Amino acid sequence: MNDEWNDEELKASVEAYVEMQRDERLGQPFIKKHYYKRLAQTFGRSEKAYEYRMQNISYVLALMGRSWVTGLKPARNIDAAVAARIEKFLWEAQRQKAMPVAAFKIAVRDEMKQKNPATPHGSTSPKSRRVTVTQFRRNAPVKAWVLQQAGGVCECCEKAAPFKNVDGLPHLELHYMRQLADGGQDIISNAVALCPNCHREIHYGANAHALVAWLYDNVARLIPE
Numbered sequence: 001m002n003d004e005w006n007d008e009e010l011k012a013s014v015e016a017y018v019e020m021q022r023d024e025r026l027g028q029p030f031i032k033k034h035y036y037k038r039l040a041q042t043f044g045r046s047e048k049a050y051e052y053r054m055q056n057i058s059y060v061l062a063l064m065g066r067s068w069v070t071g072l073k074p075a076r077n078i079d080a081a082v083a084a085r086i087e088k089f090l091w092e093a094q095r096q097k098a099m100p101v102a103a104f105k106i107a108v109r110d111e112m113k114q115k116n117p118a119t120p121h122g123s124t125s126p127k128s129r130r131v132t133v134t135q136f137r138r139n140a141p142v143k144a145w146v147l148q149q150a151g152g153v154c155e156c157c158e159k160a161a162p163f164k165n166v167d168g169l170p171h172l173e174l175h176y177m178r179q180l181a182d183g184g185q186d187i188i189s190n191a192v193a194l195c196p197n198c199h200r201e202i203h204y205g206a207n208a209h210a211l212v213a214w215l216y217d218n219v220a221r222l223i224p225e
């Protein structure tokens, strides 16, 4: 795993991953091994190396708060630079763009492994840059309707919203079960009202899949897309 993956090989792996994810969503059967075999024939690594790379891609998606292919359990041992390249290729393959997050998260993760870190100096004048991102136009009546149905109670943990917002309303957040970036629809059968805790957990938690399954089982209006 230590030898460099060039852009062409990494990109081809990401494209194969996105294809598998598309098939999974459409309920079309696909054989992971066929993808690994094709990559192995093209670029000359073992099939196992590509399978492992796919699990790295799941990890990058998990850091991005996105869904990943079932059966390709996220594998964490990847460095920030490779993760950043994978993230870029993922957006290219999906013809979208979002704020890059993976490299920073991995840098934090790796820093936290240090036993006795020196007190950081930080930055007195943080640098900035402009980025262009894809934003979906959201449907206000859908969000309003789902929040009203929830009545101030999180549809996941079934606890009251933890605070009121500036409008004096219980603060709940709308979450799309299949994310709009993944082709999800902006309709009530794909949306839930969550407290900030559950919303973070469903995007970034180690047990996110269990929350998704629980919601589909317990919120009657939800229809898997």
Ligand SMILES: [Zn+2]
Pocket (backbone or CB within 6 Å): 154, 155, 156, 157, 158, 159, 194, 195, 196, 197, 198, 199
């Ligand atoms: Zn909750």
Ligand SMILES: [Zn+2]
Pocket (backbone or CB within 6 Å): 174, 175, 176, 199, 203
């Ligand atoms: Zn969400």
